Amino acid sequence: MSEGTPIASKVIANDPVVGASSATVRNVMCALEQEGLIYSPHTSAGRIPTAQGLRLFVDELLCKNEPKELALQQLTTNLSRAVRPEDMCQKASQLIADMTRLTGLVVMPKTHDAVIRQLELVRLADRRLLCVLIDEHDQVQNRVIELVTPVTDMLLNQTLQLLNTALAGHTLTEGGERLAFALKNVDVEISNLVKQALFGDTIELNEQLVFATGETRLLTSEISDNTAELRKIMKFFDDVTPLNHIFGQCKQSQQVHVYIGEETGIEAFKNCAIVSKAFYKDGRAAGVIAVLGPIRMDYETVISSVDMTANILSSALNPVL
Numbered sequence: 572m573s574e575g576t577p578i579a580s581k582v583i584a585n586d587p588v589v590g591a592s593s594a595t596v597r598n599v600m601c602a603l604e605q606e607g608l609i610y611s612p613h614t615s616a617g618r619i620p621t622a623q624g625l626r627l628f629v630d631e632l633l634c635k636n637e638p639k640e641l642a643l644q645q646l647t648t649n650l651s652r653a654v655r656p657e658d659m660c661q662k663a664s665q666l667i668a669d670m671t672r673l674t675g676l677v678v679m680p681k682t683h684d685a686v687i688r689q690l691e692l693v694r695l696a697d698r699r700l701l702c703v704l705i706d707e708h709d710q711v712q713n714r715v716i717e718l719v720t721p722v723t724d725m726l727l728n729q730t731l732q733l734l735n736t737a738l739a740g741h742t743l744t745e746g747g748e749r750l751a752f753a754l755k756n757v758d759v760e761i762s763n764l765v766k767q768a769l770f771g772d773t774i775e776l777n778e779q780l781v782f783a784t785g786e787t788r789l790l791t792s793e794i795s796d797n798t799a800e801l802r803k804i805m806k807f808f809d810d811v812t813p814l815n816h817i818f819g820q821c822k823q824s825q826q827v828h829v830y831i832g833e834e835t836g837i838e839a840f841k842n843c844a845i846v847s848k849a850f851y852k853d854g855r856a857a858g859v860i861a862v863l864g865p866i867r868m869d870y871e872t873v874i875s876s877v878d879m880t881a882n883i884l885s886s887a888l889n890p891v892l
Contacts, residue, residue: 619867622832625844629829629870656852656888657710660782663860663884668784670876671862671869677782677884678811678818679858685710687738687746692731692768697721702768704743716767722760730764733757743769783808793865794842803839813837814845822849822856827878832866842866846873848881852888860884 583600591599600618603609608624620628660677668675685706693701698718705711722730737753738746747769754762786808790801807813816836821828830836830845840863847861860881862873 622834622866625831625866625870626834629831629874632871632874633827633829656857657780657782659884659887660780660858663880664782664784667860667862667876667880668788670880671864671873672785672788673862673864673868673873674786674788675784676808676811676861676863677858678814678861679780686740686742688740690731690734690738692727692734694727700727700768714768718767722764726760726764729757730761730768733761734765734768779811781808781811789843789863791865793867800839804843807839817845817847817861818849818859821847821859821861825849825851827874827881829870829874844868844870846870846877848877850881850884850888852885857885857888 600609603624604611604618607621608627609618609620611618656679660679664675664677666675667677687704688707688709689705691701691703691705693703695701695715698721700716700718700722702714702716703711704714733750733753737749741749750765754765786805789804794804795801814835814837817828817830825848827846827848830840830847832841832844835841835843835845842865843863844866845861845863847859849856849859851857860877862877864873
C-alpha cells in the first residue's frame with residue numbers, strides 16, 4: 572500500500588508479520604476479489620484495492636489515526652516561526668508536501684482584518700483606475716476599477732480623501748462601517764466611486780488565498796497517461812472553486828476527510844484522492860489544508876500528516892497570550 576503498486580500473494584506470504592503460506596494468502600485474496608475489494612489490473616499481475624477496498628481501508632485508518640510526537644514537535648517549531656497567517660499557510664503547504672511527497676494545498680478566504688495604512692487611486696486610463704490598499708504589514712492589494720464614465724481629477728481627489736479618512740488606521744470591516752455614515756453626506760458620484768474602489772466588478776468578496784506546493788507531482792502515469800487530462804488537473808490550481816464543495820464539507824466537522832476517485836465529484840480527479848481537514852481561528856473554520864495525489868497513496872502517512880498539520884496550524888493561528 573505504501574508504494575501503491577500491485578502486490579502478489581507470494582510477496583505478502585514472505586512478510587514475517589503475516590505468518591501464512593502462499594496458498595492461504597491466495598485463498599484470502601480470492602475471497603477479497605469476489606467481494607469486490609481488490610482486483611488485478613491485467614493478467615498475471617498482482618492485486619490492488621478497488622475504490623470500495625480503499626474506502627474500507629481508509630475508514631479503518633481514520634478510526635485509528637494517532638499523531639507522531641516527533642513530527643508534532645517539528646511542525647510546531649516550523650510554523651511558530653511565521654508571524655502572519657499567510658506565511659503560516661504557505662509554510663504549512665510546504666511542510667505537508669515535504670512530509671507526504673505529494674501535493675500540498677492550503678486554502679483560506681481573503682480576510683479584511685488587516686489594518687489599512689494607506690489607500691491610493693491611480694488613473695490608468697479615462698475609464699480605468701487602480702485602487703491600491705497598503706496594510707500595516709506593507710502588504711499591497713491592487714484592484715482594477717472599470718468605470719462606466721470618466722471621472723474628473725477633483726472627484727478622484729475627493730473620493731481618495733474620503734477613503735483615507737475612513738479607512739486609514741482601521742480594518743476594511745471597521746472602515747466599511749465608518750464609510751456607511753460618511754456616504755450619507757456626499758454626492759452620489761463620490762458614493763458610487765467609493766463602492767467601486769472597494770468592491771469593484773473585478774473583485775469578489777469570497778476571494779480565496781491558495782497556497783500550493785508540489786503541483787507537478789500530480790503529473791504521473793498513476794493518474795493519467797493523457798497529457799490533456801493532466802493539464803486539466805493543473806488548471807485547478809489557478810481556480811480551486813470547483814473544489815469548494817469539498818472544502819465546505821470539511822468545515823462542517825473537525826475530522827480528517829478522505830475523497831477517493833469519483834467521490835471527489837470531479838471528473839478530472841477520477842484517479843486522484845484528496846485528504847483534507849479544516850483549521851480554525853477564533854473558534855471558526857478559517858480554511859482547509861489538503862493533500863492531493865494518486866488513488867494508491869500511503870494513506871496512513873498522509874492522513875496522519877494532514878491531521879497533525881491542521882491541528883498545529885490552528886494552534887499557531889490562535890496563540891495563547
